[in-house]
Amino acid sequence: MSGLRAHVVVDRPRFRVDVALDAAAGETVAIMGPSGAGKSTLLDALAGLVPLNGGEVAVAGRTVERVAAPRVHTPPMRRGVVLLGQDPRLFPHLSARENVAFGPRATGAPAPQARADAEAWLDRVGLGGLGSRMPRELSGGEQQRVAIARALAASPRVVLLDEPLVALDPVTASDIRGMLREQLVGVTTVAVTHDAGDAVALAGRLFVLEAGAVVQSGPVRQVLGAPASAFVASVADMNRMPGVSARGGWTDGAGRVLVSADAGSTALAAEDGIALAAVFRPGDARIGGGAGVNAWQAVVVRVEPTVAGTRLHTSAGVVDVADAAAPWSPGETVWLRIEPSRVRFVPVA
Incomplete structure (x- = not known):
């Protein structure tokens, strides 16, 4: 009962x-x-x-x-x-x-x-x-x-x-x-x-x-x-980037293109144009590299010291780095990247 x-x-x-x-x-x-x-x-x-x-x-x-x-x-x-x-x-x-x-x-x-x-x-x-x-x-x-x-x-x-x-x-x-x-x-x-x-x-x-x-x-x-909204992503300490499915991957209005190695990812089976969010943990993103799939430019908004190092809040995602003396400053442009195995695509609420 x-x-x-x-x-x-x-x-x-x-x-x-x-x-x-x-x-x-x-x-x-x-x-x-x-x-x-x-x-x-x-x-x-x-x-x-x-x-x-x-x-x-x-x-x-x-x-x-x-x-x-x-x-x-x-x-x-x-x-x-x-x-x-x-x-x-x-x-x-x-x-x-x-x-x-x-x-x-x-x-x-x-x-x-x-x-x-x-x-x-x-x-x-x-x-x-x-x-x-x-x-x-x-x-x-x-x-x-x-x-x-x-x-x-x-x-x-x-x-x-x-x-x-x-x-x-x-x-x-x-x-x-x-x-x-x-x-x-x-x-x-x-x-x-x-x-x-x-x-x-x-x-x-x-x-x-x-x-x-x-x-x-x-x-x-x-x-x-698998946060379906910005609120769930915030409490789960996840990055969430809204976009749409495209050719078995994901893209957004800024032209960023991501692919995922997650075999269960919704985007891999979705037709093009389905609303999806790319989600990943701040500790799984990396700074460096250049243009390409799973890489994008962002502007540093805030640099926050943490117990484990430094958290960079950017215009397109949050990144955790182990360096307590991170050399980046607000207003600086950086390249972010994420390995396909570290990103998932989930439906948008």
Whole structure:
């Protein structure tokens, strides 16, 4: 039985959110998209905090929201869905233990049992022995751990994560990401994130939203490895050059011509004129050489020091070089090239 099946239609001031989403029981799916794409609106609608203008939501096989007759609207607290956001939103007047015990007690669990279960959950999220502390006595990372324990202690059928790690430092975020991966096993989860690392670590499938619609979906690594839009390319740290198929290869309006050694590349079987994007990693591009296939001119826009060397942002792609004292300057013209084995052609969203 499906853990979550939804078609969410919500009218917003600038566009309509119209998203079909599914997650099998126990599966984690990730949602990515630029700011304003409708990600938080989607989660709020699934949680029952925003009314639908169309569609329906089913949790564990039970319809909890439907616009068409017979209309169904289940209050948020009765859906079996919990929403965890960037702000832990702990009850400031309750201890960590009582915050976690709140959900079970609200559903009728005896206070001693609820508190015992809360202590067990605090131990599972790495806060054993801190149950008596008040939220103000906890760090931001510890507060987020309490919020996660509180959400899971309520035995939800679906957990919605709205970028709960975004406000944490990298080390704390990494620790909590690992804890989430362990604690969410068997729990149907929808995780909104801006971080490709979160998507890879937590989810099996990825849905990409832009302007309220799904523009790409599939296994996480497959989507990130074949970005169909500029946004996906940016989060996957890939170069993406729009163009069209041409004679078994790729070309664009500037006359650049690329070929690929990827046997599965869409362009190799496409008729001429099909919209495709050439994608490749900054570390796979090279500087030097001259005119020819898989080589093109570009103007250096910005030179950025990195831990591994230097990143050159150019008018036609980003290139990583190992030299920390790269001899190029903004405004300089350089030749870029890419080996056929390092470039792929993917459909344009």
